Every structure is written in C-alpha cells, then in structure tokens.
Amino acid sequence: MGDQAALPKMLADHDGVFTTIQAYRCGVTGDQLRHRVRSGEWIRVARGVFRAADRTLDIRMRMRLAVLQAGPGAALAGAAAAWWHALVTTEPTTVTVIAPHGRHGSRIPGCAVWHRTLDPVDVTSKDSLPVTAIPLTVLDAAVDIGVRVMDSALLRARVELDDLLAAQKRNSGRRGSPRARAMVAAMSEGARSEAERKAVALLRGSDVTGWVTNLPVGGYILDLALPEHKIDIEIDGFVYHSDAEAFQHDRERQNDLIANGWTVLRFTWHDLTTRPQWVLAQIRAAIRQAAAA
Template identity: 80%
Template sequence: MEDRAALRTMLADHDGVFTAAQAYGCGVSDDQLRRRVVVGDWIRLARGVFRVADRPLDTRMRMRIAVLCAGPNAALAGAAAAWWHGLVNSAPTRPTVIARRGRHGSPVSGATVWHRTLDPLDVTSKNGLAVTAIPLTVLDASVDIGVRVMDSALLRNHVRLDQLIEAQKRNVGRRGSPRSRAMVAAMTSGARSEAERKAVALLRNSDVEGWVVNVPVGKYVLDFAIPEHKIAIEIDGFAFHSDAEAFQHDRERQNDLIANGWTVLRFTWHDLTGRPQWVLAQIRAAIRQATAA
C-alpha cells in the first residue's frame, strides 16, 4: 500500500527526481506509477527515472537527472560535484557525470558523460546522490575551473594533501590527470618556488628587460626587480601555504619598499598560470610609468 508520508519525504529529499525503485520503496505499485505518468503528475525521463511535473527544473534537479539517466553506478563529477559538495559557489551550466566503463545507453541530454570505472574510495553519497568523493572532486574541478579550487579546499581543511595524492594515484590516465598531477606536485614541493620558476620562464620569453632575481634591497631580498626603474615584483604562492605571520610580514615589507620609492607589483600562482599576458602587461605599464616620471 502506498505510504503517502514516506512518498512526500522521498520526493522532497530528492528534489522531485527519483527512480521507480525509490517509488516502490514508498509502496507505489506499477499501476499507480503508470497512472501518475498518464495524468501528468510525474514525467518519465528515462527507463526507471522520473520527476514531479509541478516543480520547475532547477540546477539540483538537472544534476540528479543527469546522474540517474547515466545508469547504475554513475556519479556526479568535476565542477558540478564541487558545487554539490559546497566547495564552489557557482554551478556549471552543463554537469559532468562519470558512468561505468562499457555503459550502453542513450546520450544524457544536457550533460557530459565520461566513461570509466571508479574506485569505491572515490565515490560517496551526498543528499541521496552519488557524487565523486571530495579528493577526486577537487582534482577534477581544479582542471575544469582552476587551481584555486584545490587551494581553497586545502586552506579550508576540506581535504588533505595526502588524500589528493592518493586519489591522483588511483586515477592516473583520466582526463586532465597530467594537469592535476602538476598542481598537486606544486602544492607538495612548495608553491612559492614553483610560482617563481614560472615567473622566470615568463620573463625570459618576454620583451621585458633589466629584470634580475633575488635582489637585496635594504633588509629585504626581492623575488624579482627591475632596479633601473625601482620596480619590485613579488610572487605569492598559494593561500594554502600562507599564515597570519607571513601575511603581516609581507605587508610590512611592501609598505617599507613603497616608502623608499619602489613600485611593488604582486602576482600569484593564479596570475602566472591563468593570465600570464596580463602579468606582463602590468609590468610593462609600471615601466612606462616609471620612465615617464
């Protein structure tokens, strides 16, 4: 017999998207299920997958639909999983789902489906939906969105470095694996030094002249400088590698340099990897300003 209270709870807990098995679990019979579809209360989306008709499609519904329509053992992944876990504030317009290798079925409308077999350690359930576990989610979302996802997750203690390393080892060869491996390596070896190496490579391949590395100025040693124009270029690592004491020291150092006539430019890993031409444009602008003064 249909348990209406259980059915209402199930529908509410699953954003109005459900499987036939979940309906059966609330006492709904085959005949009752078919009747609700015929009268328009429920909409059949795929074999064994339904949604309520009286709720406008929203982001949570679309993500649930994508996972359920991808078949058994599918899981939400990438930027969509990061949003589902609360690691990022914005949801992607097109969710990504990982379906089991060898899946046979229709394409999932409105979603990107990757086919591979996930280790059980890399899958979890959140709010009744199969989602990649946080370590793998962070790795994949960092490829989709940028390294700031990894940085933020580490800084907020959503994940540990050792968990990222283990998830990377379990998922070698997946889409984006080389990029996420490089991000983890940078986190492990020291973000500031890795960022400085990228800055050197960027400057060497540019038209910026007169720059030098590790320049002593008073009681400080600048990461980079263009002494002729008194331009200091400081490289920040990931926020994950920062602390309150280091932050305060960097600000005091910057204020002292400015008081002594230096122009201080600060760039981050995100700047160097995500918008290197903008970095060069800022340096060129500082040179022009110094030359015109």
C-alpha cells in the same frame, strides 16, 4: 496510491527526482505510476527516471537527473560535485558525470559524461546521490575551475594533502591528470617557490629585459625585480601556504618599498598559469609608466 508516508519522504529526500525502482519501493504499482504520468503529476524524463511536476527544475534536480540518466555506477563529478559538496558556491554551467566504461545512451542535455570506472574509494553518497569523494572532486574541479578550489579545501581542512596524492595516483590516467598532478606537486613542494620558478620561466621567454632575481633592497631580498625602473614583482603562493605572520611581513615590505619609490606588482599562481600574457602586459605597462615618469 502507494505508501502515503514513504512516498512524500522519498520525493522530499531526492528533490522530487526518482527512479521506477524507488517508486515501487514506496508501494507504487506500475499502473499507479503510469496514471500519475498520464495525469501530469509526474514527468518521465528518461526510461525509468522521473521527476515531480510541481517542483521547479533547479540545479539540484538537474544534477540528480543527469546521474540517474547516465545509468548504474554513475557519479556526479568535477565542478558539479564540488558545488554538491559545498566546496564552491558558484553553480556549474555544465553538469559533469562519470559513468563506467561501456555506457551507451543518448546525449544528456546540459551534461558532460566522462567514461571511466572509478575505484569504490573515490565514490561517496551525499544526500542520497552518488558523488565523487572529496579528494577526487577537488582534483577534477581544480582542472575545470581553477586551483583555488584545491587551496580552499586544504585551508578549510576539507581534505588532506596525502588524500589528494593518493587520489591522483589512483586516477593518473584521467582527463586533466597532468595539470592536477602539477598542482598537487606545487602544494607539496612549496607553492611560492614553484610560482616563482614559473614567473622566471615566463620572463625568460619574453621580451622583458633588465630583470634580476634575489635583489637586496633596504634590508629586504626581492625575488624578482627590474632595478632600473624600481619595479618589484611579488609572486604570491597559494593561500594554503600562507600564515598571518607571513602576510603581515609581506604587507610591511610592500609599504616600505612603495614609500621609497618602488612600484610593487603582485601576481598569483592562478595568474601565472591561466593568464601569463596578462602578467607580461602588466609588467610592460609598469615599465612604460616608470620610463615616462
């Protein structure tokens, strides 16, 4: 039944997920395909989409099935694509697929389908599956799971900043575009200074008073501080903009300040953009502790 060499290889290469056309290319006839389905050897998941019954339905199979069910021109995207590209290690809770405009079909369980037509340069094939190329994957995943995926991809040289800028420009109208554009802008302009500006804006809009910027203390310049309570607020930029020398200097300064009675609070870009009220709560708690001392 079918090509005894081509069929097992196709199944192995595609995690046991395949289409009618792929089965036919391996020499399987229509009658043979129907027989395998009736016998329970293969499971029909959707029209023209099948999976081998002897394989546990894992995340790779789910991703392949979602892309195939979304139809021609579809590609794995977002956090799912980041996992497929090994940019992240955490499996996504939802499989995201981009399908061309005009796709009509039933809902795919556990899958979110975004509708837009991708530029060919933004699609690649990895392990025989259409996936958004790394630059667009990084942009979309950063919106879904946080800026650290962008930072990590840049740090590990999986993508260049110019590639992110180009992908953002090509896909400027997509879901999450404004947030991704802000992240790329922060990378381009210098993440630490951008993060510090966000921290200042957050404090200005809060009930926290007595803070100052650029305070000289013991040979250092504190970007943000509450001198009355001897609280130093350190804002860490993206890892991408850090280096060993800067890291060492920051830690030496922190140790010196603590030795001289200062409380040092450290916050990241992720903290400021995803949980600003938590940042303010930490600052208020430090003020209360200092006042009670």
